[in-house]
Structure formats: C-alpha cells, structure tokens
Amino acid sequence: MTLLDAFERRIVGALQINPRASWRAVAHALDEHERSVARRGTELLSSGRIAAVGIRRPAAPLLVRARCAPGSAPVTSEALAARADSSFSYVVTGSTDVVAEILTRRDQVAHLASVELATTPGITHAETLPVLKYFRTIRSWRVGALTPQEAAAMGEPQLPLDTPAMEPLDLPSQDQDIIDCLVGDARMSFEEIARRAGVSETTARRRVHWLLGQDMVQLRLLVEPAAVQLPVEALVWLRTTPQNIERIGDSLRRDVRVRYAAALAGSAQIVVDATLPTSEDLYRFVTESEWTSGVESFDITVVVRARKRGGRLNDPS
Structure with a gap:
C-alpha cells in the first residue's frame, strides 16, 4: 500500500468534506496554488488511490x-461484493469470516435472508442484523489532515451527522439517472450529467442540489485507511442494555477513530468500525474509551481484506 504524503492527505481531507468541491475551492481553503492542487488531486483520482462516489439513501x-x-471466505466476500446493493464486503478474523452491508428494500429482506444468502457460494451460516440507526458512516470520517480553519473554509459542520435509514421517495426517471451518475462519479460535471440524463445543464444543476439536499444520494470520498497510516481496522460488536445504546452511540459519533457505527437488531446492539495505527491503539480503544462504560461484552473481528468499500470494488490483489 502506497502511503499518501502530507499534501495529498490535505487534499483528501478537503474532498472528504465536499467531494464535489472545485480545485479552486480546495486550493483556497488549503492556501495552496490551484495548479498544484488540481494536478495532484487529479492524479489521485485517476490512479484510483481515492474515489469520489455516491450512495443511494438506504x-x-x-x-x-x-x-x-474452510478456504472459501474470499469467494463469499467476492460474491457479496458483486451485488449491486452491497455497500462493503470484508474478510475478517474471529468467529465470523465475512461481513457485508446490504442496502436492500424492506419488501426484499425476507427473500434475501431466506434464499439469496443461503445460496451464496461458501456460506455455511449467515446472521442478518438490520441497521436501526446510523451514528456515523464513512461520509463523516476524516483523516485528520486539516486544521479547524481549513475544515471551516471547506464548509465542515461542527459535527457531521448521518441521517437514519428512510423509505426512499418515488423519483422520476431523470432523477434516477442523475443519481446513477453521482453513484459512479460524485465529481461528474453538470454538463456530463445533463448529457447522460437528457436534461439541460441548468436542470441538472438544480436537480443535483435538490437530491443532495434531500439526502436522496450521499457523497463520500473513499480512501484506504492504510494509505493514511491507519492499517489496523477492526469491527467491534457491542452488547449492552437498551438504555445505554443512545449514549454509547453518541460517544462513538464523536470519536475520530470511528469510521462507522450503527445500532443493530440482533445478537449485537451496536457495531463499530475503527481504524487505528497499531494493535496497541486498538487495545486502548476497547479498554479506555469513554463509550466502554455500559458495554456488557464485545467481540472484535479484524478486517484483513476489504473487497468493497462505499459501493466501490477494490483491486482484488
């Protein structure tokens, strides 16, 4: 894994706040030359080291x-990653071999749980845990490369919030086409979106702003944690009492080490995805953090291979 240098990390930090920001806006926020920002940022995107994508509202x-x-975890991870409705697919250590997030519809859950997973290659047992609430997603995860002033210049809210899952509205086909454009490339120009959706550029601009404002599609900047010197990634499955869920979730939402945290229905009440520099930091995360108060027990599964993140397939190598 090639590490990002300090300048590249600052560009990533700016695009995490606003994946559609112009190079001029990024350069202004970082107080850097626009040409240097544009050249390096374009290289990062074209090489696939980072990606700006959209996720439909789940x-x-x-x-x-x-x-x-035995030996089939990579095959299962690949099969789950290949699903158009999967957000991520990880091979992990511990009692679980593969973890994936599926963004399905309510009327499809029964068939997914009883038929589709049962026929997925390699799976001998699958547990499904519906997400009840997101405390944090990778949309609000930050690499920590910006000063507070730089983050404010990019429009960073004081504490980014992730909206809970809602039933999506029925949208006209042109809006669906626009969402498809943003899912594939969150930085696609309004001109190109207009061409693909068959609308005027003015309409494309207006509809993109409306869709983003209504959270019909969520934009995020993807970067491998190891590339920003956070090679240890773990999913921590927490068991607690109902009255502690919201307090623990709020604490996790404020913890900069957390990429993703959600309340679940199932054997664990909360799942946490944390990225850290070392195993010692992981140990301190699960033993010394504020959120540990009220946790009755937990399991740790370490991510050893991420085949898909943010709806985007990673290099299989």
Missing part, C-alpha cells in the same frame, strides 16, 4: 455476518 440496510466453509 431503505432497509442490514449487516450480514457469514461463517464460511
């Missing part, structure tokens, strides 16, 4: 914890 998101036949 209607019935759920996590899948799969145990696999």
Whole structure:
C-alpha cells in the first residue's frame, strides 16, 4: 500500500468534506496554488488511490455476518461484493469470516435472508442484523489532515451527522439517472450529467442540489485507511442494555477513530468500525474509551481484506 504524503492527505481531507468541491475551492481553503492542487488531486483520482462516489439513501440496510466453509471466505466476500446493493464486503478474523452491508428494500429482506444468502457460494451460516440507526458512516470520517480553519473554509459542520435509514421517495426517471451518475462519479460535471440524463445543464444543476439536499444520494470520498497510516481496522460488536445504546452511540459519533457505527437488531446492539495505527491503539480503544462504560461484552473481528468499500470494488490483489 502506497502511503499518501502530507499534501495529498490535505487534499483528501478537503474532498472528504465536499467531494464535489472545485480545485479552486480546495486550493483556497488549503492556501495552496490551484495548479498544484488540481494536478495532484487529479492524479489521485485517476490512479484510483481515492474515489469520489455516491450512495443511494438506504431503505432497509442490514449487516450480514457469514461463517464460511474452510478456504472459501474470499469467494463469499467476492460474491457479496458483486451485488449491486452491497455497500462493503470484508474478510475478517474471529468467529465470523465475512461481513457485508446490504442496502436492500424492506419488501426484499425476507427473500434475501431466506434464499439469496443461503445460496451464496461458501456460506455455511449467515446472521442478518438490520441497521436501526446510523451514528456515523464513512461520509463523516476524516483523516485528520486539516486544521479547524481549513475544515471551516471547506464548509465542515461542527459535527457531521448521518441521517437514519428512510423509505426512499418515488423519483422520476431523470432523477434516477442523475443519481446513477453521482453513484459512479460524485465529481461528474453538470454538463456530463445533463448529457447522460437528457436534461439541460441548468436542470441538472438544480436537480443535483435538490437530491443532495434531500439526502436522496450521499457523497463520500473513499480512501484506504492504510494509505493514511491507519492499517489496523477492526469491527467491534457491542452488547449492552437498551438504555445505554443512545449514549454509547453518541460517544462513538464523536470519536475520530470511528469510521462507522450503527445500532443493530440482533445478537449485537451496536457495531463499530475503527481504524487505528497499531494493535496497541486498538487495545486502548476497547479498554479506555469513554463509550466502554455500559458495554456488557464485545467481540472484535479484524478486517484483513476489504473487497468493497462505499459501493466501490477494490483491486482484488
């Protein structure tokens, strides 16, 4: 994994706040030359080291914890990653072999749980855990490369919030086409979006702003944690009492080490995805953090391979 240098990390930090920001806006916020920002940022995007993508608003998101036949975890992870409705697919250590998030519809959950997962290659047992509430997603995860002043210049809210899952509205086909454009490339120009959706550029600009404002599609900047010197990634499954869920979730939402945290229905009440520099930091995360008060027990599964993140397939190598 090639590490990003300090300048590249600052560009990433700016685009995490606003994935559609112009190079001029990024350069202004970072007090750097626009040409240097544009050249380096374009190189990062074209090389695939970072990606700006969109995620459709989930209607019935759920996590899948799969145990696999010996040696088949990569095959299962690949199969789940290949699904158009999967957000991420990880091979992990511990009692679970593969973890994936599926962004499905409520009327499709029964078939997914009873048929589709049962026929997924390699799976010997699958547990489905519906997401009840997001405390944090990778949309509000930050690499920590910006000063508060630089973040404010990019429009960073004081504490980014992630909206809970809602049933999506029925949208006209042109809006669906626009969402498809943003899912594939969150930085696609209004001119190109207009051409693909068959609308005027003015209409494309107006509809993009409306869709983003209504949270019909959520934009995020993807970067591998290891590329920003956070090579240890773990999913921590927390068990607690109902009265502690909201307090623990709020604490996790404020913890900069957390990429993703959600309340679940199932054997664990909360899942946390944390990225850290070392195993010692992971140990301190689960033993010394504010959120540990009220946790009755927990499991740790370490991510050893991320085949898909943010709806985007990673290099299989």
